[in-house]
Amino acid sequence: MSELGGGGGDADAVALYERAVDSFLFFRGDVAETVGEMRRVAPGAPMGQVFAAYLGLLGTEEAQAVAVREEFARFRADADQSGFTERERAHLCAASVWLAGDIERAGALLREITVAWPRDTLALAVGHQIDFFTGNAASLRDRVAGALTAWSEEDPHYGPLLGMLGFGLEESGDYARAEETARAAVERGPRDVWGIHAVAHCMEMRGRFAEGIGYLDARRADWGAGNMMAVHNWWHYALYALEAGEVGRALDIYDAALHTPSSEGAVLELLDAASLLWRLYLEGGEVQAAIGGRWEPLADAWAARADGPHYSFNDVHAVMAYLGAGRMQAAEELVADRAAWAARPHPGVTNHTMMVEIGLPVCRALIAFGQGRYERAMELLLPLRGRLQTFGGSHAQRDVVQRTLVEAALRARRWEVARMLLSERLSLRPTSPYNWLGQARLADRLGQAAVAATARAKAASLAATGRSALAG
Structure with missing residues (x-):
């Protein structure tokens, strides 16, 4: 394999590279070990x-990045x-540029590799992940689309x-085309957990949570364990359960998969854990109370990382964990540290x-929300809502911030803003019980009893389909 070069002509090394x-x-856990053996x-x-x-x-993760930066520098020297x-x-x-912190430039360099060598699988797959980290939806689509005709379907x-x-x-x-394409991927390889994940996203974005439950249930043996996407795909399952009103089921998933006593504190898993609990935190009342003592060990796991300013998307979720655990000082100290870094x-x-x-x-908006300064939280988030993608993640992941904005508007009694936000959500996902319940709350505040009753009935009917899927 010509990529290896520099001593890589060894047949064993070639075989190890291909296996890696x-x-x-396919997100198998042996990839790092295989790469280590190849080296x-x-x-x-x-x-x-x-x-x-x-x-x-x-x-x-900052610590990993520092370690590989040092190793890589020694190799190049x-x-x-x-x-x-x-x-x-x-x-x-490309690797050197990314290690130096320029994620976007690294993605562009990998795209140049793909243009010249469209069958360079590693360049495609790593570039795709960079597009995800930078929230570049067009490149997430076009990087792979631009290479596909160079590949045999066999x-x-x-x-x-x-x-x-x-x-x-x-x-x-492009949800219809996306689902068709992702399903085709899974038909070719049932254990293609990224393809399964893409189908799950399609159903999330279209409010088809009951179908999502059935889809993931039918394939649980393929995605539910033994791969590096299992926790994240369980997170998607938990989101479906929340739409069905099954808070207990979502928390069972949290305890069994998202954050367990044996969790190793990987940041990508901590993101999912914080994101799920914050959704419950936003509900307030009995739903928030159902979280119980789960915030404390999660906040401890974030604190144990002692991360510096490496990836801001992670910082947001760490702040959620600190606020949920009542550690306002820890949240404020993290923000102060990042602000000092950003000032340079x-x-x-x-x-x-x-x-x-x-x-x-x-x-800062999350902290304001945690302090009960809902007007301030809304003021901070409202100008950002159309460009949150520029700090990474997916639509589904960033929705936790959008929900915080909706809740801040409702609690700040900014009815005109809440109406606009909920109208947008209902227009995009009219099958979401969450959206209808928000509409009911707004109608209650405005004294529109009939509208509120209709919205709650709609939410209950939709949630029932999800509960039936979970029971099945």
Whole structure:
């Protein structure tokens, strides 16, 4: 395989690289071990070093990024690059740029690799994840779409490419085409957990939560354990349960999959845990009380990470955990630390822009909400609601911030803003019980008893379909 070069012509190293790429596409847990073995077999192969760097960055964890940055710098300093291919040098450049903090430029460099070598699977898959981290929906779709005709439909990796394309289509709002494409990916490979994830997103965005429950239930053996997407796909299942009004079921999922006593504190899993609990926190009353003592260990897990300013999307979820646990000081200290960092210039660091424009205002809005300053929370979030994607994540993930805005408007008694926000949500997802319950609350405040009763009846009828699916 020409990507290996620099000592990578060894047949064992080639086989290990191919196995690692396959594991990466299907989110199998052995990918890091396989890459590590490849580096031992062929320490001079640049693609083994590049692959390790990418893996260290994809977790969005500062400590991992620092460790791989140091390793990668040593390799580049010691390696004789004269024998490396053009493609290998291009990957080395992309990894170096990302390690230096310029996520967007790294994504652009990987796109250039894909244009020149459209069958470079690693460039496609890593670039796709960068598009996700930067909230670039058009590139999530077009990066893969632009390479697809260079592939044979008989290639074993054609299915995972369809799964990636399906997710990009979903984030771009083309839900029908997205679902068709993602389902085709899963038909080719039942254990394509990214393809399953793309279907789950389509159903979430179209308010088809009862169907989503049935879809995930029917394939639980393929996605529910033994892969690196299991926790996130369980999070999607928990969102469906919440729409069905089954708070207890959602919390059971939280306890069994999202944050357990054996959880290792991986940030991508902590994101899902904080996001689910914050949705319950926003409900107030008995729903909020049902969280019980779950906030404290989650806040402890975030605190134990002691992360610096690495990825602002993570900071927002850490603040949620601190506020949920009643640790206002910890939330304020995190924001103060990030604000001090953001006040200094960091040219070429994508997270600096993310933090200044989106991350810090959202964190401050969450703190204001936690302090009961709902008008202030609304004022901070309202100008951001159309560009939250610029600090990463998916529509489904960012919806927790949108829900915070809705709740802030209702509690601030800003009925005109609440009406507009709920009208938008109902127009986009008229089958969402959450949206109808929000409409009922607004109608109550406005003294529109008949409208409120109709909205609650609609929410109850829709939720019943979800409960039936869960019972089935």
